[in-house]
Amino acid sequence: MEDEKRLALSLAAGLTAEGFAVDVVHDGAEGMHRAAEGVYDLVVLDIMLPGMNGYRVCAALRAAGHDVPILMLTAKDGEYDEAEGLDTGADDYLTKPFSYVVLLARVRALLRRRARPGASPVLAVGDLRVDTAARRVHCGETEAALTAKEFAVLEQLARRAGEVVGKPEILEHVWDFAYEGDPNIVEVYVSALRRKLGARRIQTVRGAGYRLVAAP
Numbered sequence: 001m002e003d004e005k006r007l008a009l010s011l012a013a014g015l016t017a018e019g020f021a022v023d024v025v026h027d028g029a030e031g032m033h034r035a036a037e038g039v040y041d042l043v044v045l046d047i048m049l050p051g052m053n054g055y056r057v058c059a060a061l062r063a064a065g066h067d068v069p070i071l072m073l074t075a076k077d078g079e080y081d082e083a084e085g086l087d088t089g090a091d092d093y094l095t096k097p098f099s100y101v102v103l104l105a106r107v108r109a110l111l112r113r114r115a116r117p118g119a120s121p122v123l124a125v126g127d128l129r130v131d132t133a134a135r136r137v138h139c140g141e142t143e144a145a146l147t148a149k150e151f152a153v154l155e156q157l158a159r160r161a162g163e164v165v166g167k168p169e170i171l172e173h174v175w176d177f178a179y180e181g182d183p184n185i186v187e188v189y190v191s192a193l194r195r196k197l198g199a200r201r202i203q204t205v206r207g208a209g210y211r212l213v214a215a216p
Contacts, residue, residue, distance in 0.1 A: 004026075004048060005026055007046075007096075008024050008046070009024060011044065011100070011103065012024045014100055015104070015107070017148060018104065018148050019147075019148035019149055019151050019152035019155075019174070020107075020152070021152075021173055021174050021175050026049070026050070027049065027050055027052075028049035028050065028051045028052030028053055028054065028056065028057050029051045029052045030051075031043075031049065031052075031057055032052060032057045032060055032061060035057070035061055035068060036064060036066060038066065038068070039172065041068070041069075041111060041114065042068065042069045042070075042071065042107060042110055042111055042114070043061075043068055043069070043070045043071070044071045044073060044103075044107070045058060045070050045071065045072055045073065045090070046072075046073045046074070047072060048074065048075065054072060054073075054074070058070055058072070058090050059088040059089060061089070062089035069091045069092075069110040069111070069113070069114050070089065070091055070092075071090070071092045071093075071094060071103075071106055071107065071110060072090040072092070072093045072094065073094050073096060073098075074093075074094075074095055074096065075095070075096045091110055091113075092106050092109075092110060094106060108133065111132075112132070112133055121133035123155070123158040123159060123161070125158055125161040125201075125213070125214055126201075126213075126214025126215050127139060127140045127214070127215065128158075128197065128201060128212075128214070128215070130151075130154060130155060130158045132155060135148075137151065137154065137197075139198065144196050144197055146193075146196065147192075149174065149189055150189055150192055150193055150196070152173070152174040153170060153174055153186070153189045153190065153193065154197075156170050156173050156174060157170075157210060157211075157212035158212055160212075161212045161213070162211065162212070163211065164205045164208045164209045164211050165209050165211070165212075166209035167183055167186045167187075170186050170210075171185075171186060190202055190204075190210055198215050200213075200216055201213060201214075201215050
């Protein structure tokens with residue numbers, strides 16, 4: 001069980017470094033409770049969980065009507081196990097040991113599929129293009145080099161371009177539920193984005209949040 005905990009923390013660290021907000025739970029029942037809150041874009045679910053195994057967690061979420069994408073992880077190997085995982089409603093399946101690069105590719109593929117079937121992974125706001133699949137940003141013909149967290153903040157704004165996105169929403173999607181640092185960290189990343197993309201692209205709506213607009 002300690003090996004599973006170390007693997008979970010290692011995967012969380014890797015995904016966080018890629019700009020994802022990650023919550024880790026080591027118990028099946030607690031995991032189901034968290035996932036049922038409906039605030040997640042993806043669930044990476046280990047079959048071997050104490051209290052309630054991954055099959056039961058997945059089946060319970062689907063029975064309750066939750067359509068969040070689920071990527072199953074297991075140390076087992078065999079067609080029956082894969083079929084059982086997919087039959088309970090999982091969207092994809094990965095057998096341990098696996099390459100982190102493969103897991104990351106599966107995660108991104110599931111997120112793209114969830115965004116909108118058949119939709120382009122490129123978010124365009126004026127001449128600003130945010131490629132959520134390649135994790136690249138262009139201002140006109142010039143590519144902007146962003147850190148993983150900068151990209152994640154920009155993606156949240158780009159997905160709701162023209163709308164006001166509150167600081168708590170950005171914290172929830174870019175950091176995680178356990179973040180207890182200064183919420184003004186969002187301002188630091190917005191300032192960095194303004195330096196790299198142009199100050200007029202991101203407007204501050206006092207007391208409400210930020211709005212991404214096309215550059216004048």
